Amino acid sequence: MKRTTIVDVGRLAGVSAKTVSRVLNDEPHVSAAVKQRVRAAADALDYHPNVFAQALVRRKSHMIGLVYENPSPSYVVELQKGVLERLINERYRLVVIPIRSVQENAAEVVGLLRSAALDGVVLAPPASDHPLILNQLKEARIRCARIAPTRMIEAAPSNLVDDVAAAREIAAYVIGLGHREIAIIRGDPTHPSTEARMLGYMQAFHQAGLDLRFDRIEPGMFTFDSGLAAGRNILARADRPTAILAQNDDMAVGAMMAAREIGLSIPERLSIVGFDDSEVSRITWPRLTTVRQPVFEMAVAATEMVIAQLEDREPLARVLHHHTLLIRESAAPPHA
Structure with a gap:
């Protein structure tokens, strides 16, 4: 089936193809009556402009990219929903660009963005810190605009969250329940948030006068599978802890599965907490005590920062987003 062109629209509306182009591009000096005829003809023919052809003419694609690496499906969905929310009623389109490993492929990332002819890009961790x-x-x-960077804050418009304070608060909550035997599941070592959250845990331990046992710190990769493996290692030890701090919700749910494999009830025999307040934290049972990181709101704000730059408006240099401790059913005082 032949693709409808602006020539077809112009023929039906009784105007030139150039006039059709001016109407569809919202250019001035076209009468309201002509605009109405052209748009009615475009609707009748189900005409949709060729984005790439427009980009060649204007040297502007009206496409905004989202670069991310985080393997958590819930986290990625929140990012995409936030960008799309801001793009409602805008002519910009979203191009999703997942990177398997930012650390290994950093040199190719911008070349990929240039080949996609993007006007702007939202950078999620760890690309936002590279x-x-x-x-x-x-x-x-x-x-560009950045989500949750921890370094070089002045390098580009940034949306910040205090990972250190958030991790300190949830660790202090677990300690406040009476737990002293606590294990930790770290996140991806290439993500700066991993070290920031670790620092927050350390501060909470120090303030409570507790020693941080490094033999109870297990590596993870922000994935369910890595949380499951770490949970199995932690719970296989003779001196089993009474609580686990996981640096994101997917790993926390993996640790919950490891506990169920050996018949440990949560939170009666083991307390587990996460980080992010991703969807999985709300649908697992018991529901996961976690820290809400406003990923959706940060993605909305970052997209606005990109659009502002594309429209020659001054974007906000930085926005600090607040975390929230969400107390649910996965943590309780240790069993007597």
Whole structure:
């Protein structure tokens, strides 16, 4: 079936193809009556502009990218929903660009963005913290905004959350329940948030006068499978802890599965808490005590920052988003 063109629309509306182009691009000096005829003809023919052809003419694609690596499906969905929320009633479109490993492929990321002819990009961790990516974006004049960076805050418009304070608060809550035998599941070592959350845990332990036992810290990758493996290792030890701090919800749910495999009831025999307040934390049982990181709101704000730059408006340099401790059913005082 032949694709409808602006020539077809112009023929039906009784105007030139150039006039159709001016109407569809909201250019001035076209009468209201002509605009109405052209748009009615476009609707009748179910005409949709060729985005790539428009990009060649305008040297502007009206496409905004979202670069992310985080393997948590819930986290990624919140990012995408936030960007799409801000793009409602805008002519910009979203291009999702998952990167398997930012650390291993940083040198190719900006080249990929340039080949996609993007006008701007929202950077999620850890790309939002990578100096090579930030420098190359600046050189390529691709507008960007960052989600949850921890370094070089002035390098580009940024949406911040205090990972250290959030981790400190949830660790202090677990300690306040009476737990002293506590294990930790770390996140991906290439993500700066992993170290920030670890620092928050350490501060909570120090304030409570507790020693942080490094033999009770298990590596993870922010995935369910890594949380399951870490949970199995933790619970296989003779000196089994009474609580587990996991650096995101997916790993916490993996640890919950490890506990169920050996018949440990949660929270009666083992307390487990997470981080992020992703969807999985709300649908598992018992529901997961966690820290809400406003991923959706940060994605909305980051997209606004990109659009502001594309429209020659001054974007906010930084926005601090607040976390919330969400107390649910997965944590309780240790069993006597």
